[in-house]
Amino acid sequence: MFGKRWRLFRLLGIPISLDASWLIIxxxxxxxxxxxxxxxxxxxxASEYWIMGVVTALAFFACxxxxxxxxxxxARSGGMPIRGIxxxxxxxxAELEGEPLSAGTEFRMAIAGPVVSAVLALLFWGLARLGMAQAWAVQSVGVLRYLAWINATVLVFNLIPAFPLDGGRVLRSIxxxxxxxxxxxxxxxxxxxQGFAWLLIAFGIIQFFADNFIGGIWLGLIGLFLKHAAESGYQQVLIREALQGEPVRRFMNPQPVVVPPSLDLRHWxxxxxxxxxRKLFPVASNGHLEGVISTxxxxxxxxxxxxxxxxxxxxxxxxGPASISPDADALDALSxxxxxxxxxxxxxxxxxxxxxxxxxxxxxxLNQKIELEGLAE
Structure with a gap:
């Protein structure tokens, strides 16, 4: 899903990272x-407008x-491991490992984000009103007002009952x-x-030909992203049902190709x-694993x-992560x-x-099980 990214800091023990694509938005x-x-x-x-724009954008992403x-x-309080944000x-x-353990956990997890956005929207709206009443600098009031509006927009958009948006996850939990x-x-x-994603794509096309080129392209991209995310979310559930409880030993090749440690690199x-x-080979001598060699x-x-x-x-x-137990869950191996x-x-x-x-x-x-048992139906 992500390309090059940088780890920024931890917040409440959760790693916060930045993908390179964020610089574009x-x-x-x-x-x-x-x-x-x-x-x-x-x-x-002009410099003042740019300061206001950048400060508002950075504050928005903090939100x-x-x-x-x-x-x-x-999610963490409900027993789900969190890789980070x-x-x-x-x-x-928020990168979660696996699916919620219950419908109740799913509901609480899904609604938590919109609740935070609602609180932030009210907070910035209140500060903007206070600023206007006490004659704060017009620049500060402008930034606060737009932060209130942006958080309200995030709240409304995310509550649309279209998976994987928060509203869609609430619907799924119900x-x-x-x-x-x-x-x-x-x-x-x-x-x-997926239906909502197609509507966004169609509206984006209309906007594009109505001379709103950037807005149309952006709506189309969001629609494509949501369509892929909805499909991927359903596939993850199918994969979990098919693999959970299956041991790794059921799928392993018990006679792997191994490399002797005395072999020179040219012959390897x-x-x-x-x-x-292949790029990775186990190195073994007399049946004992000594390490791995990679290209x-x-x-x-x-x-x-x-x-x-x-x-x-x-x-x-x-x-390191290249090794797994034969009794481990095959779902863990895939993850x-x-x-x-x-x-x-x-x-x-x-x-x-x-x-x-x-x-x-x-x-x-996975393909055979889904085809034969009709999991995709």
Whole structure:
């Protein structure tokens, strides 16, 4: 979902990160606000409008962080692990691991964000009214007024009952509680979400041909993002139902290709990397796992020196997230692959390599189970 991002700080123990795409929306919102403030408060220096625009935009994204923090704190109190909060092109997202444990948890988690936005909108509206009554600087009142309006807009938009918006998650929690079936509730809520996404796309096209080029493109992009997010949300529920409770050993290859630590890098590349078309190999000797070797290890070694170095010299002894237990949940294996970008994990029992589980094998099983058992219906 995200590209390059930077970790900023922790808030209530939750990591706050910034995706590179956020810089685009920061610039667009700042530029738009500059034009708004120039029209509402004429006769000021250009630098003053830019300060107001940038300050308002930064404060708005601070409000987005608080909105997502509301989701994250309630989710964490309901037993859901939180990877963090990330600001990106379309706002912000609290990255949760898995689905809520109950419809009640889903409802409380979903409504927490809009509650925060409502409080912020009222707070900034009250401060703006106070500023007007006490003759604060017109620039300060202008910033406060727009922060109230922006938070109110976020509140209203997010309460639209279209999954995965907050309103759509509230709807899903109600349907889930009524039916007792998370998959069916998600399918209904995601269907409404996709319908709303298509409406945004259609309205964006109309706006584009009505000479509102930037607004039309922006609405279309938001619509496409929501459509993808609704589809992805439903797929995640199907995946969870199919894989949860299935042990990794069921999907692993019990006879993986291993590399001896004494092999030189030249022969490793020719006989293993080019032959099996893989980037990561387990290194084992006499049945004992000693580490892993990745093609990244070649980056610091000139090609002509490959025959002079052995696997043992450059292999990594710490397996880290590349290792998983054979009795671990297959859903955990898939989540780890998605989180790390790895397509294969070493299945280990102590210092013994007992197999390798691949993303390809997990996806093949998922497709077969969904097709045969009709989970997508």
């Amino acid at each position: 920061l610039a667009l919102i700042s530029w738009s606000l500059v034009n708004v403030f120039r029209a509402e408060i004429p006769g000021r220096p 987005i962080v608080l909105h997502e923090l509301g989701h994250a704190v309630v 990330t600001l990106f092109l379309f706002g912000g997202v 349907l889930w509680g009524a039916s007792g079936n998370l998959r069916r509730a998600t399918r209904w809520a995601a269907g409404i979400g 590349v020719d006989d293993y990397v080019y032959r099996y078309h 990244q290890a070649l980056a610091q070694i000139p090609r002509e020196e490959w025959p002079l170095h052995t696997i043992a010299e450059v292999m990594r002894h710490d397996l 780890r692959m998605q989180r790390t970008g790895m397509s294969r994990l070493l299945v280990t029992d102590g210092d013994q390599l007992v197999g390798i589980v691949s993303l390809k094998d997990l996806l093949r099983f």
